[in-house]
Amino acid sequence: MFDEEGYRKLFVEESRENHENIVNNLLALESGEDQQTAIDEIFRSAHTLKGMSASMGFDAMEHLCHSMEDVFSLIRNGQREVTASLTDLLLTCTDTIEGMLDAIEAGGTPSDEQSGSLVQELQAFTGEESPVEQKASGDAAPAEVSTEPAGEVEGRLLYTLTVAVDPSSTMKDIRAMLLLQNLQEIGTILSTTPSQELLEDGKFDGPFEILIESEAGEDALRTVASGTEISLLALSSPQSPPEVSPAVKEPALEPQAAVPSPQVQRATKNEKSREIKNIRVDIHRLDRMMNLVEDLVINRGRLELIAKKHGIKEFDEALSMVGRSVSDLQNLMMGIRMMPLERIFNRLPRVVRDVANHDGKEAELFIEGGETELDRSMMDGLSDPLLHLIRNAVNHGIETPEIRQASGKPAKGSLRLTARRDKDNVIIDIEDDGAGIDPEKLRKKAVEKGLMTPEAAAAATKDDLVNLLFEPGFSTADAITDISGRGVGLDVVKKTIASLKGTIKVETAVGTGTKFELVLPPTMAIIDVMMVHINGMRCAIPISNVVEVAQTKMEAIHRIGNSEAILLRDQTLPMHRLEDMFGRAQKSDTLVVLQNDGRRCCIAVDTVDGQQEVVVKPLSRIAGNCRGISGITIPGDGDVVPVLDVNTMI
Numbered sequence: 001m002f003d004e005e006g007y008r009k010l011f012v013e014e015s016r017e018n019h020e021n022i023v024n025n026l027l028a029l030e031s032g033e034d035q036q037t038a039i040d041e042i043f044r045s046a047h048t049l050k051g052m053s054a055s056m057g058f059d060a061m062e063h064l065c066h067s068m069e070d071v072f073s074l075i076r077n078g079q080r081e082v083t084a085s086l087t088d089l090l091l092t093c094t095d096t097i098e099g100m101l102d103a104i105e106a107g108g109t110p111s112d113e114q115s116g117s118l119v120q121e122l123q124a125f126t127g128e129e130s131p132v133e134q135k136a137s138g139d140a141a142p143a144e145v146s147t148e149p150a151g152e153v154e155g156r157l158l159y160t161l162t163v164a165v166d167p168s169s170t171m172k173d174i175r176a177m178l179l180l181q182n183l184q185e186i187g188t189i190l191s192t193t194p195s196q197e198l199l200e201d202g203k204f205d206g207p208f209e210i211l212i213e214s215e216a217g218e219d220a221l222r223t224v225a226s227g228t229e230i231s232l233l234a235l236s237s238p239q240s241p242p243e244v245s246p247a248v249k250e251p252a253l254e255p256q257a258a259v260p261s262p263q264v265q266r267a268t269k270n271e272k273s274r275e276i277k278n279i280r281v282d283i284h285r286l287d288r289m290m291n292l293v294e295d296l297v298i299n300r301g302r303l304e305l306i307a308k309k310h311g312i313k314e315f316d317e318a319l320s321m322v323g324r325s326v327s328d329l330q331n332l333m334m335g336i337r338m339m340p341l342e343r344i345f346n347r348l349p350r351v352v353r354d355v356a357n358h359d360g361k362e363a364e365l366f367i368e369g370g371e372t373e374l375d376r377s378m379m380d381g382l383s384d385p386l387l388h389l390i391r392n393a394v395n396h397g398i399e400t401p402e403i404r405q406a407s408g409k410p411a412k413g414s415l416r417l418t419a420r421r422d423k424d425n426v427i428i429d430i431e432d433d434g435a436g437i438d439p440e441k442l443r444k445k446a447v448e449k450g451l452m453t454p455e456a457a458a459a460a461t462k463d464d465l466v467n468l469l470f471e472p473g474f475s476t477a478d479a480i481t482d483i484s485g486r487g488v489g490l491d492v493v494k495k496t497i498a499s500l501k502g503t504i505k506v507e508t509a510v511g512t513g514t515k516f517e518l519v520l521p522p523t524m525a526i527i528d529v530m531m532v533h534i535n536g537m538r539c540a541i542p543i544s545n546v547v548e549v550a551q552t553k554m555e556a557i558h559r560i561g562n563s564e565a566i567l568l569r570d571q572t573l574p575m576h577r578l579e580d581m582f583g584r585a586q587k588s589d590t591l592v593v594l595q596n597d598g599r600r601c602c603i604a605v606d607t608v609d610g611q612q613e614v615v616v617k618p619l620s621r622i623a624g625n626c627r628g629i630s631g632i633t634i635p636g637d638g639d640v641v642p643v644l645d646v647n648t649m650i
Contacts, residue, residue: 011056012105018045018052020102023094029075030087039076044223046072049097051182057109061100064115066185067122068093073186074126077217086125091117158190159214162234163224164207169229169629173202173354180210182224202354207233251375265499283376286337293333294615296326301612301635341419341428342370344383348390352415353396363398365390369419374426378520381500382428389430389516390415391606392490397434397514407511409433425544431515437508439465466506470494501630503596503647521647527616529633529643531609532592534578535585538641540614540633545646547600548594549608554587566602568593573603576649581628596646603649616643 022045025038050065074080096118100110117328163179165172176199183189186623190201193209214221218235225232252485300323305317349365356363373381397414398404405411416431442465446452451471453459472491497504501521508514521544529540550568557566564575573593577585591602614633630645 007056008104008107011052012101015049015052015097015101018049019094019097021045022049023091026087026090029082030084035082038590040219040223041073043069043072043220045078045184047182047224050185058100058104058108060112060115061097063112064093064097064100064122067119067126070126071122073216073220076219080125084490089118089121089125093122118229137575159187159212159218159221160234161210161212161221163206163210163225164231164233166229166231170418170459172204172229172643173200174350175229176200176202176204176208179225179227179230183210183212183214183221183322186216186220186224187212194329198340204399207415215220249373286333290333290337293326297330297613297615298634300326302637305637324403338373339376339379340370341372341374341379341426342367344379344386345370345419348386348417348648350392351387352394354414355391356398359395360400361394363394363415365415367417372419372421372426374520378500381496382520385496386417386428386430388490388493390417393430393432393434393514397436398436403435425608426520428518428520429515431512431513436510436512436514437466437469438504438510442466442468466508469506470504499572501645501647512582514580527614528611529614529616530592531612531635531641532605533607533609534603534605535582537580537582538607538639540612540641540643541592541594542643542646543611545596548596550591550593552589552591554589566591568602571600576601576603578628579602594646596648596649601649614641614643 022042025045029035029038029042046065046069050062050069053059053061053065071086071090075082080086093115096115100115103110107190135572162181165175169175180189180192180196180199189196190211190213194204198204199208212221221235222232225235278473289315300319303319303322308317313422345367348367352363352365393415394413398415399409400405403413404413414433416429418429418431420427439462443452443457443460446460446465447454447457451468469490470493494504497518497520503519505517506514507517520598525560528543530543530546531538531540552566552568556568557564559565564577565572566575567573568591575591579585585604585606588604588606590605590608592605592608593602612635614635616633617632628645628648629642630647631643633641633643635641
């Protein structure tokens with residue numbers, strides 16, 4: 001769903017930055033400080049502001065920015081001098097833009113009534129001949145005037161741009177389309193190689209060329225053709241217009257004293273008191289703030305131990321108040337870092353469309369739960385796995401319209417992307433109503449690729465075969481295409497999700513469809529854990545994975561092969577003593593029952609020390625990954641305590 005309020009808020013934030021940049025550089029331009037840099041910055045901000053206004057449907061602001069951009073282009077090309085009256089007019093325009101942004105922020109839409117007269121004045125400036133090109137004639141007779149329009153006499157320049165889209169871009173078609181639209185605003189595109197249709201469909205590899213006719217000049221073209229995931233490799237001018245004889249120029253007129261407009265005549269501007277509601281903060285500052293909050297939690301734990309030791313009532317009361325403040329601060333910091341999943345969900349419908357068109361299929365994506373929030377650090381790692389799973393669902397799962405209709409399905413395939421929160425976990429489902437995954441095809445491929453012996457493949461269960469999809473180099477595609485079939489993808493998806501401490505599983509039925517379920521754990525660095533001792537060593541278990549603590553008798557433990565199991569409440573649970581991690585311990589009758597993703601097991605412990613709120617730090621790169629350990633924590637007494645990774649135990 002289109003979040004108009006969210007986009008309006010983002011538009012105002014970014015537009016105010018561009019507006020401020022224009023004002024500051026206008027003042028720098030007037031003072032003569034590094035004029036080339038100042039005009040480049042002004043042109044970039046004005047062009048960005050114009051494009052953003054057009055995309056949001058604020059036509060009045062777009063028209064004003066477009067007229068300002070025309071003036072800035074003349075200044076940059078040396079056809080117009082920066083005078084006090086021109087600067088006054090441009091600053092008046094920026095005041096009007098600021099008023100428009102205030103109206104937009106309040107929920108309104110600017111009208112041409114605010115800017116119509118300013119647009120006319122700007123057009124008058126661009127319509128006049130530049131004073132730089134005028135010749136002072138004094139009392140001399142005027143030169144012969146040409147009856148031919150100036151635009152036809154001067155002609156235009158042709159430029160060839162060689163442009164490349166970042167190979168890692170997942171939206172190269174959109175990048176190319178936006179580039180062509182922006183170039184069209186400052187000139188006329190005569191041709192592209194490959195064709196414009198292929199560029200907009202993303203059907204190109206490597207650099208491409210654009211032949212454009214434009215009066216904006218090389219600097220303007222360089223500015224527009226350089227942006228996010230876009231690189232300008234070369235810019236050449238194959239043809240220039242013939243020199244125009246001075247005789248055809250219009251007569252030089254003695255410039256009259258500039259009569260400032262009513263807006264410029266204001267000696268002082270009524271200052272507006274506008275509350276700053278949004279600020280941008282470097283993410284590294286937020287990370288630093290989070291580290292300080294974590295330090296507060298650790299020191300709070302130390303103070304709690306001291307209070308417990310000395311039993312001072314007043315100290316306990318003060319510490320309780322401090323503890324509440326630290327918890328509130330911690331929750332506030334985590335809220336600041338959270339982002340709605342729709343930030344990455346909203347780009348996926350275009351992916352479905354492009355892949356479906358490429359494969360000659362019809363598919364529609366339905367999105368639910370985009371408002372579900374996830375930590376910013378996990379959003380960065382989640383984007384590529386989701387993109388690959390969606391592409392695979394269309395390419396491998398959805399059938400062609402003819403096959404679907406023959407099997408009694410609608411011609412258009414359906415994909416559903418849902419997100420929800422289950423306790424502390426975020427669960428994301430990608431489900432299609434396609435052909436499903438054939439276990440027999442997987443069984444055959446496993447033998448062909450040497451991943452299983454014929455005997456092992458014959459005895460493999462459906463789950464065993466489906467899990468082969470995540471093996472490196474394994475693919476069920478019969479032919480290699482641009483989309484898939486090279487055996488690179490799902491293994492990387494699984495590794496990426498595992499690096500986020502999450503899990504991925506597949507449910508599929510032939511002829512019905514396939515569902516991938518991603519379970520992402522809470523990313524809070526501050527969590528509740530249960531402190532236990534195993535063989536005299538202390539370790540922590542996330543409370544979200546603990547089901548219960550139980551007492552048992554030795555005769556209730558049974559050996560099944562090389563492992564142990566216990567019958568607890570009519571359920572047989574595998575039992576782990578973790579001797580490979582903590583050494584051989586004496587037999588214990590205390591068990592902690594753990595659960596992850598619906599599956600359970602139990603571990604034997606010496607003692608249970610109780611629940612505690614701690615800060616979890618990842619293992620250092622020097623230590624590397626350690627199976628069974630998700631991180632370390634330092635409780636109030638200063639010891640370094642490992643935190644068990646329940647995902648790897650079940």
